[in-house]
Amino acid sequence: MTPRTYVDVHVLQTVPPSNLNRDDAGSPKQAVYGGVRRARVSSQAWKRATRSAFVDHVPEEQLATRTKKISGLLAGRLAARTGLPTEAATRLATSLLEPLKITAGKKAAETSYLLFFGRPQLESLVDLVAERAEELASLGDAALKGEVAGLPVHQQLASGHPLDVALFGRMVADIPGLNVDAATQVAHAISTHAVEVEFDYFTAVDDENPREDTGAGMIGTVEFNSATLYRFATVGLHQLVENLGGDVEAAVTALRVFLTTFTQSMPRGHENSFAHRTVPGLVSVAVRRDQPVNLVSAFESPVQGRSGIAAASEVRLAEEMRRTSELWGLSPLLVASTYSAHNGEAKLQEEALGPPMPFADVVAAVVGEARRRLSPGAA
Amino acid sequence: MAGGDACLVLRLAGPLQSWGGQSQFNRRDTLGEPTKSGVVGLLAAAQGRRRQDPIEDLVSLHLGVRTDQPGSLLRDYHTVSDYRGRPLPSAAVGAKGTQRPTSPAKFTHVTERFYLQDAVFVVAVSGRAELLGALVEAVRQPRFPLALGRRACVPTQPLLLAPEQEQPAAGAVLWAGAPAEVLRRVAWQGSAPHARSLGRRGAPPAHVDLPVTIDDTHGDDIRTDLPRSFDPLTRAFGSRRVQHLWVRIPTGYEDTADADTHDPFALLGW
Numbered sequence: 001m002t003p004r005t006y007v008d009v010h011v012l013q014t015v016p017p018s019n020l021n022r023d024d025a026g027s028p029k030q031a032v033y034g035g036v037r038r039a040r041v042s043s044q045a046w047k048r049a050t051r052s053a054f055v056d057h058v059p060e061e062q063l064a065t066r067t068k069k070i071s072g073l074l075a076g077r078l079a080a081r082t083g084l085p086t087e088a089a090t091r092l093a094t095s096l097l098e099p100l101k102i103t104a105g106k107k108a109a110e111t112s113y114l115l116f117f118g119r120p121q122l123e124s125l126v127d128l129v130a131e132r133a134e135e136l137a138s139l140g141d142a143a144l145k146g147e148v149a150g151l152p153v154h155q156q157l158a159s160g161h162p163l164d165v166a167l168f169g170r171m172v173a174d175i176p177g178l179n180v181d182a183a184t185q186v187a188h189a190i191s192t193h194a195v196e197v198e199f200d201y202f203t204a205v206d207d208e209n210p211r212e213d214t215g216a217g218m219i220g221t222v223e224f225n226s227a228t229l230y231r232f233a234t235v236g237l238h239q240l241v242e243n244l245g246g247d248v249e250a251a252v253t254a255l256r257v258f259l260t261t262f263t264q265s266m267p268r269g270h271e272n273s274f275a276h277r278t279v280p281g282l283v284s285v286a287v288r289r290d291q292p293v294n295l296v297s298a299f300e301s302p303v304q305g306r307s308g309i310a311a312a313s314e315v316r317l318a319e320e321m322r323r324t325s326e327l328w329g330l331s332p333l334l335v336a337s338t339y340s341a342h343n344g345e346a347k348l349q350e351e352a353l354g355p356p357m358p359f360a361d362v363v364a365a366v367v368g369e370a371r372r373r374l375s376p377g378a379a
Numbered sequence: 380m381a382g383g384d385a386c387l388v389l390r391l392a393g394p395l396q397s398w399g400g401q402s403q404f405n406r407r408d409t410l411g412e413p414t415k416s417g418v419v420g421l422l423a424a425a426q427g428r429r430r431q432d433p434i435e436d437l438v439s440l441h442l443g444v445r446t447d448q449p450g451s452l453l454r455d456y457h458t459v460s461d462y463r464g465r466p467l468p469s470a471a472v473g474a475k476g477t478q479r480p481t482s483p484a485k486f487t488h489v490t491e492r493f494y495l496q497d498a499v500f501v502v503a504v505s506g507r508a509e510l511l512g513a514l515v516e517a518v519r520q521p522r523f524p525l526a527l528g529r530r531a532c533v534p535t536q537p538l539l540l541a542p543e544q545e546q547p548a549a550g551a552v553l554w555a556g557a558p559a560e561v562l563r564r565v566a567w568q569g570s571a572p573h574a575r576s577l578g579r580r581g582a583p584p585a586h587v588d589l590p591v592t593i594d595d596t597h598g599d600d601i602r603t604d605l606p607r608s609f610d611p612l613t614r615a616f617g618s619r620r621v622q623h624l625w626v627r628i629p630t631g632y633e634d635t636a637d638a639d640t641h642d643p644f645a646l647l648g649w
Contacts, residue, residue, distance in 0.1 A: 004520055023456035024489075031453055032496045033394045035572030043531035044457055052462045179611070183523040187533040190394055230535060234524050290520045296394055297535040300570055324536055 005237040005373045006292045007255060007366060008332075010284040011263055012192070012317060014310045017277035020267045023044040027197055027223045034300040039227035043186040045267040046231065047056035047168065048185075053261040054164050058253070067139040071097055073245055077126050082133035092137055095148050096125065122245050128152070166243035167235070183240035184233055184258065185292065192226035192299040192313040199223055222273065223293045228281075228309045230299055230317070233262055234292035237370055248374045256367050258327045259285065263359070276322045282339040284321070284353050285362055287369045293330050295320045315345045318352040325352075334369045336362040385489050385553040386561040388540040389518070390568050392499040396527035397492070400604060407492040409452070409528065412444050412592060414604035415619060417528050422504075422514055427522025428463075430609040438606060440506040443558030443593040444456065445626065447568040450498025459488040494532070499568045501540070503558040515539065517551050540565060546637045559593050561625065567628045579591055579642070585634035588646055591624045592625070598622035 019028045021041040031040040079086055102364035128151050129136055136147060169182025200223075203216035235258060241251045263283050271277065286293070298320030303312045325331045337353035350356075357365070391413055398417045402408035419437045423630060428434065466484035473479050505511070518539055520527070526532050541552045542564075554561045567587060574583035592602075598620040607615040625646075 004522070006524065022546070023454075030492075031394055032451060034570055035497065035576060038394075042455060042457065048462050055463075132459075181523070182530070185526065185530055185533060188395055188531055234533075236524055239523065291518075292524045292533070294393070294533040294535055296533075300535075301572070328536055330536065350572075 001121060002238040002241050002374055004289055005370065006288045006290075007235045007237060007259075007370065008286045008288060008292050008294075009231075009235075009259065009262060010282070010286070010295055010317060010321075011280045012228060012232040012282040012310065012313050013231060013278060013280040015226060015266075015276050015278055016274065017198070017224045017226045018274040019222065019224045019270040020276060021269050022223075028225050030195070030197070031188065031190055033190055033296075034302055036302050037196065038193075038302075039191040039195040039225050039229065041189040041231075041267060043188045045269075046189060046262075046265075047184075047186050049265040049267045050258070050262045051164055051168060053265040054167075054257055057257045057261055058163055073247070074125060077122050078129070078133065081126050082130055084137055086134055088137040090266045092129065092133065092144075095141075095144050096129065096151070098145070098148070119326060121301055163244075163250065163257070166240060166250075167254055167258055180243055181239060183236050183243055183254075185236075186262075187232040187294060187296070189229040189231040189295065190299075192230050192316070193226050193228065193303040193305060193309050195225050197223050197225050224270075224274065228303075228313050230313070231280075232294050232296065237374060240375060248371070251374060252367055252371055255370055256363055259363050259366065280338075281310050281363065282317065282337065283359060283368045284317070284335060284337035284339070284355075286321075287334040287366060287373070288330070288332045289373075290330060293324055293332075295324070298361065311342050314339055315342060315349065318345070318349040321346070322352040333373075334365065336365040338362050384505070384510055384557065385508055386503040386505040386543075386556055386558055387514055387537045387552070388554055388561060388565055389421075389502045389538055390499065390540050391502055391527055391534060391538075392448075392568065393527050393532055393534045395448065395494040395496055395529075396450075396498055396500075396530060397494045397530045398528045402493075405488075405490045407490065409493045409495055410604075411495070412446050412500055412643070413528075415442050415594075415602065416606040416616060418442060418444075418502055418504065418604055420609065421525055421527075422517070424523040425514070425517035425521040425525060427517075428572045430611060434606060434609065436506075436510055437608075440504040440510070441594050442560055443503045443562050443591060445501040445503075445562045445565070445589050445591045447499075447501055447589060448497065448499035448570065448573050449498075450495040453494040455492045455494060457490045457492050460486055460491060492529075497570075497573075501562065501565050501568055503565070505558055505561075506552075511553055512548040521534075536556075540568075559591070563594075563626045563628070564590050565628075567630050569630070574632060578632075583630055584645075585632055586627050586629055588625050588627050591626050592606070592621050593624065594619055594640040595622035596620055 021029050023029055029040045029042055031038050071090070071093050074092040074096065078084060078093055079089035084092065138142060139147065165180055167183050170180045173181070197217045201221050202219070204218040206217040235255060237251060237255065240254060241248060244250045244254070263280055266277055295317055298316045299313065303309050303316060335354045336357060338359045339349065339353065339356050341349055341356055397407070397409040398412065398414045399408060400410040400414060419434055422437050423434055459467070465480050466486055467545050468478035471479045488605045525534055525538070527534050541554060542554045554564070569587070577587060578584045600621050600623060601618050603616055603618045605617040605619045607617055609629055
């Protein structure tokens with residue numbers, strides 16, 4: 001039984017004048033917090049950006065490994081549930097999966113990607129043969145092949161879910177059996193300071209206008225604002241491992257890719273007009289054994305911009321992280337952060353967030369801790 | 380309702396919350412305060428109960444909700460589409476058990492979702508001591524991440540309010556008394572900006588009158604948010620009777636107003 005482990009990701013990211021995420025009136029989304037209006041990017045917008053980047057980052061070789069692993073996992077479940085000896089279970093598992101023809105080729109890669117399934121699918125596969133396991137195990141190769149061909153193996157597995165479904169979940173209203181409880185929770189991103197929407201009045205002039213015709217061909221306004229956004233997400237590792245049928249390596253891969261894509265992807269609203277792609281100023285990842293801790297209350301009283309809102313926000317976040325540990329006893333197992341230390345506050349930041357590390361080191365540290373937590377025998 | 384004489388008190392606060400009453404399909408509403416089904420769902424998620432698991436013991440808890448900061452309504456324009464660019468599947472299921480594609484192909488589904496922004500609620504639940512004890516542990520180490528109505532509504536700390544002033548050394552987490560009494564004793568959780576907005580001429584008031592909604596079998600209002608089951612195939616809700624009260628809570632700010640001054644608009648918050 002995997003112990004509770006939550007990986008909290010806190011990001012402070014400054015975006016220039018932009019309209020990342022707008023409503024049906026074309027206005028940047030907003031929310032009121034602490035009595036003042038803030039810029040907001042909805043959780044669904046950032047989840048979509050993360051998910052689009054996610055599929056590009058899952059390493060190709062993971063897919064090939066997956067197919068061998070499916071066989072091993074299925075053999076294990078067969079042996080456990082039917083009492084077959086390991087060798088017989090492995091043979092039966094291999095023959096069950098054989099009709100799927102998992103070989104090289106573009107279409108096969110897609111098929112094997114789809115065959116990334118969780119416990120419910122594994123169990124339903126075992127259900128197909130559970131009663132007749134011994135009888136099937138005693139058949140010769142050709143007879144076994146014939147028997148297995150009649151079983152709806154593909155239908156069982158086609159309802160399987162890849163890494164991103166294990167992370168982000170799936171809901172199918174009519175077939176609750178296909179539902180997957182998401183392992184991540186992504187909050188709406190809000191600005192740490194008060195924000196008012198601004199208007200960019202633009203005109204489009206027809207290049208072929210004759211000299212007498214001096215008016216614009218089209219006029220309009222685009223709304224925009226600029227903000228330092230606080231973004232929060234948490235991954236329930238225990239839920240992720242369960243969604244992936246107990247496969248620790250896959251869960252660790254999913255976590256690594258999620259950390260990279262969540263921090264480095266961005267929604268693309270009006271991106272050509274504003275070129276708003278930036279990298280975060282601060283990323284802090286906390287591995288916890290109790291509960292996810294959202295630090296947005298650090299910004300309930302909006303940050304005032306005297307000498308840079310981003311710097312002041314980063315200091316506030318460090319203070320809030322320390323407060324939650326001290327006052328509420330909610331100390332994480334590990335905190336790894338990427339940030340620029342600010343003069344005068346470097347000590348506070350280091351105590352609360354750990355020393356500043358390059359992002360690759362942060363990911364490595366978190367993934368190492370996650371692996372430790374997920375391996376058998378962890379507390 | 381089975382009431383005990385101890386209460387578990389939760390502070391439900393965050394930038395966004397959403398407590399649906401009758402919302403379905405494309406327009407997801409929120410009511411003005413946490414619903415019983417929302418609170419039961421939060422506690423069940425903390426304990427790791429699946430949707431098909433029974434929830435009668437949680438439903439029989441006696442619930443009281445105090446609105447410390449009412450917040451305001453936010454409408455979120457929320458579109459649904461497949462990030463791979465494929466057409467959306469329809470709700471209809473074909474012979475093989477897979478969803479049929481929409482015909483004509485539909486790529487974007489438009490919904491609107493309502494939230495309460497910048498609101499703070501104090502919720503007291505009372506019941507059997509062992510159940511409350513188990514819930515305290517569950518809220519401290521939830522099996523599923525907790526959320527205020529919708530998954531994207533992450534709560535802020537502290538979630539659990541302990542009676543420090545009353546029993547500082549004992550480290551007790553449960554409050555003694557029924558929800559109606561306990562909600563008169565829990566300190567005001569409103570924010571400083573909200574306090575300033577309440578006072579006349581910018582000075583925060585010394586007391587605030589807060590609305591409270593309590594489960595009461597002889598109450599005169601009905602709420603239809605009593606969950607019978609969260610099972611996706613047999614979701615059902617019943618109704619419960621509630622009583623509305625007002626409680627006067629000190630804000631902790633100095634009393635700058637003249638004690639004899641009668642303020643007819645105080646209750647309206649103007």
